[in-house]
Amino acid sequence: MPATTAIYALTARGADLGRKISGLIRADSFVLQRYAAEEDIPFSSLSDLVADTFNSYEGHIFIAASGIVVRMIAPYLKSKVEDPAVVVLDQEGQFAVSLVSGHLGGANELARLIGDRIGATPVITTATDCAGVPSIDLLARKHGLIINDISLIKHINSALLDGEKVPVYDPGGFLDLEDAGDFFYRIESVGVLSTSRCGVVVDWRIHDLPERVIALYPRCLTLGVGCRRGVPADEILELIRAVLDKYRIAPESLCCMGSIDAKADEAGMLEAAVRLGLELKFFSATELDEIEVANPSGMVMKHMGVGGVCEAAAMKLANATEILIPKTKSARVTAALARVVSG
Incomplete structure (x- = not known):
């Protein structure tokens, strides 16, 4: 190395x-x-x-x-x-x-x-280090969280340097605050942040936030994709973006992409993964058939020998037993999302 x-x-x-x-x-x-x-x-x-x-x-x-x-x-x-x-x-x-x-x-x-x-x-x-307080950018880096707008860091760190505790909305528990309880406190509703000097939201969902609230996105969602032969990358990406927009999901929270190995030579699929910046993994029909999908397809079974591709691939990647965002179809592409299960 x-x-x-x-x-x-x-x-x-x-x-x-x-x-x-x-x-x-x-x-x-x-x-x-x-x-x-x-x-x-x-x-x-x-x-x-x-x-x-x-x-x-x-x-x-x-x-x-x-x-x-x-x-x-x-x-x-x-x-x-x-x-x-x-x-x-x-x-x-x-x-x-x-x-x-x-x-x-x-x-x-x-x-x-x-x-x-x-x-x-x-x-x-750096001011936070000199003052002995945690910096939100360092906490984000430590926990593998993507910072949506780097310019907002100054508001959080400024509040910490002024001795104020900063509210954190983190419904998925992605940010470990065990050693930072003197500087942050958890809230149960993102609406509380409308009256706060600043705040932190840790979520894979996109929220409408006050201007001094920073969003941190965990990379915790897997993307399963299926397509017909010869579909170009733009058509695949169009459906993926439509799904993300519909469910208000942060693209930054996608961590990997998967499909059936019969699509391993699909140029559009390969290009779409590159443009999304995602690792692409392929599974055999046998592997995908082990997954019980919510929306099986007789047509997919006929041509691929498996009940479903996109939902099964997403769940397989996530080690999940249920789908987060079920199969969405366009004319020639399908997509689904699952949330990564630890362990």
Whole structure:
């Protein structure tokens, strides 16, 4: 498995430190050519190197002055959602500075990890960390939740920094607040949020929310799809989007897509999964026939040897015994949704 972290060293002492760290956390060690050893990846131009590597690694550790690093990475910064973690170390290994993407990118965590491994002092300046309060973006990342609008994070974190407890509507229990009870409290109705300074909604459903309420979407829904031979991706996606709109389901909550293996070579099916960003899994007729579907089809049984495709595939993927959104049909496509059952 390739390394997900890159280390950059510009001096002889920095190179020694980089090799030490790469041996502790499994990272690629890039070293200025004149100081590179056999195990290093030599480079002659840091700016050219960063242009090639910045979006290829999840984390970057620069053993260099912060000013140099800022100038090197500035052209490639996009947003706190997309940017990789960037940590800066001095060549003596005294300080590990979380520079970019402290929360979502994991730079704070990386700085702490380096500090733990080599005895450096992590330097973390994000307000919530300094105040000792949890940040909603870090909680979302920890629990695998998708943030609908990153710009709303500031309202939640601001309230926490002001010492206010933030209401959370989470009917599915996706957000573990056991260690954050001093900062959040659960509510039973999303309507309560209309009178709150801000709030958090964790759900696979789309709600009409006040402007300072952030929606977090759990990836907990499986999509089963069936289609006739030769159906294009646009036609498949049209039905899927219609189902999501009808039932007010967040596309971000879809975690995977499935169908019968007879459709494994369907170009439209394959393209639809790619465009949705979903892993696509195929099941045999025998596997799908094990699932009792709510809406069996004699026609599907005749042609595929199974009572139903989309509902059975969705339930099989979710390890579920019941369907969440039953089969919906267009002229040549069927779709259904199930909710993932843990365990």
